[in-house]
Amino acid sequence: MNSRNRILGYVRGATGSRRRLAHPGRFDGRYLLDDDRAPWERFAEMFSAAGGEVERFGTEDEAARWLVRFAEGFESATVGATVPSRLRPRVPLACPDLAALGVSVATGAIAETGSLVLDARDGRRSQLLAPTHVVFVREKDIHPTMVYALGRLRRDLPSAVGLHSGPSKSADIGQILVRGVHGPGRIIAAVVAS
């Protein structure tokens, strides 16, 4: 008998005579029932409260023009594999650990928690290593709850998903909050309405 079978045997023995308790059903945050705002409004509130920044654009053209101006302040950028060419900054590209700016596209977002859904197919290094991170997300992909967003995710899961809900932060030094410890210290969610 190997360790696997022994552990499973112990577990079966331990629970064999115990009353089996039922699954309580889908998690329901409830408080959202009172929130009649559009998902992007709650997303923006939650994301900002966690220290993130939110920009909202009517069209992808507007977003592209904003990015050109925004990226001018950066020496170099790293760009996710799924970022469309019109949303690429016009600054020299650098490898992710050297780039000053990271640009990604989120496959969705969660209003309930203020989270951007980042997919490994976009490339993880460009989501994690630059000090500033711009993430584009379509307004129609902002889901109301995490349960709903996870239900959508399960249809097509990559090797890893990152939910990014604000800048990298820590209070491990004397309980004082600092940003940008390992991940980006500045994160901007660029919401595109259509």
Place this chain on the structure above:
Amino acid sequence: MSFADSPSEYAAASARILRDEPTMRTAVTGAARSKDDRRRAAWSQIDIEAWRDWARDLKSHVLTHLDRYLEEAERRLIENGVRVHWAETAEQACAVVASVAVVHRVRRVVKAKSMLTEEIGLNAHLETHGIEVRETDLGEYIIQLLGEPPSHIVGPSLHRSLDDCRRLFHERFGTPLDAAPEILAATARRVLRDDFLQADLGVSGANFLAADTGTVALIENEGNIRISTSLPRIHVALVGIEKLVPELEDLAGMIQLTARSATGQPIGNYVSLIQGPRRPGEPDGPDEVHVVFVDNGRSALLADEHAWETLRCVRCGACLNICPVYRQTGGHAYGWAYSGPIGAILAPAILGLEESMPLPFASSLCGACAEVCPVRIPIPELLVYWRERAVAADLTPPMERLAMKAYANLAERPAAFGAASDLVRFLPIVKGGRALPVLGSWTGARGAPEPSTERFLRKWEQTYGAAHESSVRGKEEGQ
């Protein structure tokens, strides 16, 4: 060094910390209070009682169907390309990680914060194989540099002040002694970034594992866990067998409740949902992912009719933050990985009851921990349960046991009890001294109250009159 190496040193280490490190108590109490304030605020925004019921029921469901979910998770992980290992003991778990590292000729390991790796002593084990292990959570990194164990499940360095960190970084990296916290954090970022880029192996724990999709879920704020599980070519996740949830969607409730209870956030700023190794077409990610299911006392705890509910724990630390005993010393007094109330009821299962003494007694049974537990573990009742087991197993000091038996005998005989209480009253006792020297473990660290000059019943009579006393007596006689 003021930290205990084992629970048996609890009393001595507590005294040492309070006497020799007065700033530690200030730091721990302050940090614990502010964490508890944030939890309270975060709980007030939601229907917390309904959330706690849901989370309790979900974990109890998993624990009463654990074999089924372990098999389902294993099947799905293997389908996802993950290599699954099983470890019955801490030694086996360490050996699995070491063998993966040795096979791949790993020289350097970066670690995401993981209490399970603290529990099994992974770092020391890997170092015996000549492997360099770097903690990357800022708090874990600080205590690794200091050579200290974590003093809190969530905030491992919360016993250290800004000035402690300034001195440490000044000695190690030459930063100024008045450096701002941002400078210290930037220094750690620079040093650890090199480690991330050079490490061959990333080690993590798991907050949860969703059985139906084989998803390892990790919650954090710094990004070091995402980076540790994304950059090195191998990722090993150590997962306690109790960490399973049935479905991916169940993570929604567990992650949000854990974050609100641990740090008062709606969610950690980074959540990793890991399904397996890098797939074709993905730009980066590890080529190999291993999951090690660790038992180390958990299946035995599951078999315990009373204590199995302990396994619902999500390691949020809320019970530490509110505990008036933990707040005095921090975690270093407890002598093992998990401190505070939850540590005192986990220790008998993981270390053994004898090795855990006197942790189940390191509590005033005030009940605050039960009020803040997000998965409603009856911690005070379980503390009493382990105390009873300890007494039954003759693990309490012999003099104390004798004294308790003598007291029980006296308490059943009113005349003898009255005579004995008069005796104590008129004994020449030094004020504030040790009133009952037989109860050494109780009185060793406490001053004794002065005995009352009168018997309680006599005082009652004086206050309320004889009528009350006779009615009480009458009632007794009538029974």
